[in-house]
Amino acid sequence: MVDTAAPREPLTRTESGPLAVRLRRAGELTREVLRNPTTLMGLIVIVTLISLAFLAPLLTEPNRPDAYQMPRDWGATNAPPGTPGHLLGTTSTGGDVLYGVLWGARTSLRMSLIVVGVTMTVGTIMGSIAGFIGGKVDEFIMRIVDVLLAIPELIFALAIAAVLGPSFANIIFALSVVFWVKYARIIRGQIIHVKHNEYVDSARVIGDSKLNIYRKDVLPNSVTPVVVQATLDMGNIVLVGATLSFIGLAEAGLAEWGVLVSEGQAGISSGRWWASTFPGAMVFLWALAFNLLGDGLRDVLDPRTGGR
Amino acid sequence: MTTLRDDTVATPAKVGNEPVITLRGVEKYFPVREGVFQQVVGHVRAVDNVSFEIPRGQTVGLVGESGCGKTTLGRCIAGLTDATGGGIYFRLSVADRQFLDQVDAIPQEQRTQEQRDRVERLERAHRIDRLKGDAWRTYRRNCQFVFQDAFSSLNPRQLVKDIVGRPLKVYKEASGPGLTERVVGLLESVGLGRQHLYRYPHEFSGGQRQRISIARALALDPEFIVLDEPTSALDVSVQSQILNLLHELQQERGLTYLFITHDLGVVRLMSDDIVVMYLGEVMEHATSEELFASPRHPYTDALLAANPDLLSDGDEDTEMRGLEGTLPDPARPPRGCRFHTRCPVATPRCGWEVDDAVAWLLDNATVLDGLSGVERATDFDSVLRFGDEAAAGEAASLLESSDVPASMRTAMVELGTDGAQLRIRFEEVDAVRLEDVGGGHTTSCILHTSQSAGS
Numbered sequence: 011m012v013d014t015a016a017p018r019e020p021l022t023r024t025e026s027g028p029l030a031v032r033l034r035r036a037g038e039l040t041r042e043v044l045r046n047p048t049t050l051m052g053l054i055v056i057v058t059l060i061s062l063a064f065l066a067p068l069l070t071e072p073n074r075p076d077a078y079q080m081p082r083d084w085g086a087t088n089a090p091p092g093t094p095g096h097l098l099g100t101t102s103t104g105g106d107v108l109y110g111v112l113w114g115a116r117t118s119l120r121m122s123l124i125v126v127g128v129t130m131t132v133g134t135i136m137g138s139i140a141g142f143i144g145g146k147v148d149e150f151i152m153r154i155v156d157v158l159l160a161i162p163e164l165i166f167a168l169a170i171a172a173v174l175g176p177s178f179a180n181i182i183f184a185l186s187v188v189f190w191v192k193y194a195r196i197i198r199g200q201i202i203h204v205k206h207n208e209y210v211d212s213a214r215v216i217g218d219s220k221l222n223i224y225r226k227d228v229l230p231n232s233v234t235p236v237v238v239q240a241t242l243d244m245g246n247i248v249l250v251g252a253t254l255s256f257i258g259l260a261e262a263g264l265a266e267w268g269v270l271v272s273e274g275q276a277g278i279s280s281g282r283w284w285a286s287t288f289p290g291a292m293v294f295l296w297a298l299a300f301n302l303l304g305d306g307l308r309d310v311l312d313p314r315t316g317g318r
Numbered sequence: 319m320t321t322l323r324d325d326t327v328a329t330p331a332k333v334g335n336e337p338v339i340t341l342r343g344v345e346k347y348f349p350v351r352e353g354v355f356q357q358v359v360g361h362v363r364a365v366d367n368v369s370f371e372i373p374r375g376q377t378v379g380l381v382g383e384s385g386c387g388k389t390t391l392g393r394c395i396a397g398l399t400d401a402t403g404g405g406i407y408f409r410l411s412v413a414d415r416q417f418l419d420q421v422d423a424i425p426q427e428q429r430t431q432e433q434r435d436r437v438e439r440l441e442r443a444h445r446i447d448r449l450k451g452d453a454w455r456t457y458r459r460n461c462q463f464v465f466q467d468a469f470s471s472l473n474p475r476q477l478v479k480d481i482v483g484r485p486l487k488v489y490k491e492a493s494g495p496g497l498t499e500r501v502v503g504l505l506e507s508v509g510l511g512r513q514h515l516y517r518y519p520h521e522f523s524g525g526q527r528q529r530i531s532i533a534r535a536l537a538l539d540p541e542f543i544v545l546d547e548p549t550s551a552l553d554v555s556v557q558s559q560i561l562n563l564l565h566e567l568q569q570e571r572g573l574t575y576l577f578i579t580h581d582l583g584v585v586r587l588m589s590d591d592i593v594v595m596y597l598g599e600v601m602e603h604a605t606s607e608e609l610f611a612s613p614r615h616p617y618t619d620a621l622l623a624a625n626p627d628l629l630s631d632g633d634e635d636t637e638m639r640g641l642e643g644t645l646p647d648p649a650r651p652p653r654g655c656r657f658h659t660r661c662p663v664a665t666p667r668c669g670w671e672v673d674d675a676v677a678w679l680l681d682n683a684t685v686l687d688g689l690s691g692v693e694r695a696t697d698f699d700s701v702l703r704f705g706d707e708a709a710a711g712e713a714a715s716l717l718e719s720s721d722v723p724a725s726m727r728t729a730m731v732e733l734g735t736d737g738a739q740l741r742i743r744f745e746e747v748d749a750v751r752l753e754d755v756g757g758g759h760t761t762s763c764i765l766h767t768s769q770s771a772g773s
């Protein structure tokens with residue numbers, strides 16, 4: 011390394027402003043992530059599923075008054091796939107499987123976005139308080155986190171949802187209670203590690219405030235693993251959520267994959283495989299795709315595995 | 319930018335060479351915790367009773383081996399951590415310092431009200447851990463720090479412009495295009511330029527990164543900068559460029575430096591005064607010429623010997639040549655002179671103690687397998703308990719043999735067995751003090767001062 015050597019890139023970039031630089035960096039990272047074929051595949055599946063969720067009102071006639079309730083065609087129960095008007099067949103109660111699959115994607119997207127949004131925020135706040143302030147506060151928060159982490163996610167969410175009574179809103183609430191703890195632990199660990207960096211001392215020595223140090227130095231250098239965890243959770247939440255609705259903790263008739271699988275399972279023994287299989291496959295695809303993307307992101311972003 | 323040097327803290331001395339920073343008996347002890355309940359079982363004495371002044375416009379070099387407390391002292395001075403004892407003063411005049419020293423020598427109850435009031439006034443105006451409000455802000459912006467590791471001292475998520483401009487933002491000195499221009503000016507003053515504004519730290523080499531750190535430290539036009547091994551992580555060729563830059567900046571801006579390093583060659587180039595530290599204590603303090611021309615401390619001699627460039631041509635592997643043995647545990651520093659465990663010219667009066675005898679036995683004998691306990695009356699007087707009489711006897715005869723360093727043997731005034739017990743008593747000595755050996759050259763070695771009474 012010679013001090014006077016030209017920087018890695020030629021001087022063509024001298025005039026580029028801060029926004030351009032940040033965009034270029036984002037572009038570089040994206041390209042690096044997508045170099046891995048399984049990650050790319052995950053991303054393609056995710057984009058497809060989310061497009062389906064967005065296009066659902068165009069591809070199907072929304073049910074009235076509530077589009078998230080399955081429409082019932084009592085004239086065509088148990089129709090096999092390929093039936094005109096019921097491309098993927100119908101359930102024993104005349105629910106259109108295609109409708110359930112498409113609007114189920116919407117339900118899943120809503121559920122996972124809400125739960126990830128809430129848990130990531132709560133977890134980041136709790137973990138930040140614990141890690142940045144430390145001492146007794148840290149101990150108190152981390153005791154709670156340790157206890158909650160000791161209970162398997164599914165069992166814990168099941169217990170809460172069961173106590174609150176069967177409704178989809180309660181499932182979302184239960185998932186939110188369960189899923190924040192991991193973020194708290196991740197962020198706390200990161201912050202404890204990051205706050206000993208000399209750039210934090212550099213900020214203290216120029217006299218910047220604690221809040222600014224948290225905002226500019228500590229948090230931005232601590233969040234990458236949270237992004238990875240959030241991606242993984244986008245998948246996990248749908249999996250756990252579908253499991254809870256499968257065992258009857260959501261309202262019957264909801265356009266939700268777990269509900270549909272449960273409704274269709276009675277017909278499997280009589281050869282009516284479609285009512286369960288299509289929504290089941292959707293849950294599988296959804297969870298798999300986000301896990302592939304999450305793993306790919308981790309490889310590139312997570313400092314502990316050698317990335318950036 | 320001249321307005322930055324405001325006088326809210328105290329009247330800065332107009333006389334050249336009044337100190338910017340004054341250290342009086344500074345201590346930093348880190349608690350050592352152990353066990354499930356994390357009880358404090360002792361203290362690492364990272365910095366112990368350190369006193370010296372850093373005169374305006376000059377560079378004081380702070381040298382010593384790794385782990386001797388240089389960084390800790392620098393961090394205390396910069397206010398990054400609080401000293402646990404003593405005082406660090408900003409812009410305290412020599413006269414005022416002398417007054418504080420005089421009052422310190424008077425027992426509490428004999429001090430007059432007037433003296434107490436003046437001490438209180440001085441401490442409130444100058445002692446950094448007692449500065450408040452504007453006075454603290456003035457100190458904060460006038461005392462900056464350049465870290466050793468230019469990789470970890472720059473936030474990897476910030477652009478150079480945000481890093482270097484940040485101090486200006488904190489003190490609301492500039493914003494918008496004005497800020498950008500100020501940052502460009504700072505970058506140019508460290509040999510970088512406008513084209514580097516919108517880059518991330520990882521796009522730069524080590525030397526360039528250190529330049530960015532320096533630009534940030536200069537942003538508030540400070541009076542004083544702690545430079546903690548600013549070049550030790552760099553290639554030799556880059557090192558000299560950075561040293562030149564620091565030197566030029568000092569000339570241009572009248573900066574005062576505390577230059578921390580373990581490299582005597584570098585410190586010689588840079589410093590007016592040199593402070594040699596060992597295990598948290600100052601061993602020797604002199605002007606640069608004095609120290610290299612006539613070192614008055616065996617530890618300094620050893621450092622010089624380890625640095626062949628400074629002497630006549632030396633041989634190849636010279637890592638700490640002349641410095642044998644390992645650094646003692648700073649939680650239990652040696653008694654007497656802290657350097658006595660490694661000093662090649664140690665005398666019987668240098669502070670030999672029971673730990674030294676035990677350490678020697680550990681290195682030289684197998685009898686210690688049978689050692690079951692040490693009962694300390696004092697550090698100088700203990701009973702070692704062995705498994706059987708034979709082991710105790712063997713240890714005793716070993717300690718009497720001529721294999722034991724003569725100075726240690728002489729210091730051992732009592733050595734006797736009683737069954738399986740071995741009593742060892744050394745001559746008790748006081749801690750060594752720094753003494754002036756002429757012209758402000760101070761050393762703590764008893765061979766060079768008047769402390770060397772007896773034996």
Ligand SMILES: Nc1ncnc2c1ncn2[C@@H]1O[C@H](COP(=O)(O)OP(=O)(O)OP(=O)(O)O)[C@@H](O)[C@H]1O
Pocket residue numbers: 348362363364382383384385386387388389390391580648
């Ligand atoms: N935060 C801390 N807690 C406990 N002990 C510490 C802490 N910081 C430093 N020490 C101890 O204080 C002593 C002095 O450390 P310091 O980093 O000041 O040494 P140094 O002279 O700067 O060494 P180097 O040349 O390796 O940078 C060491 O024994 C170190 O282990």
Ligand code: SF4
Pocket residue numbers: 615616617655656657658659661662663664665667668750762763764765
């Ligand atoms: S006092 Fe001097 S001679 Fe004695 S151990 Fe210390 S440095 Fe060596």
Ligand SMILES: [Mg+2]
Pocket residue numbers: 388389390546
């Ligand atoms: Mg250090």
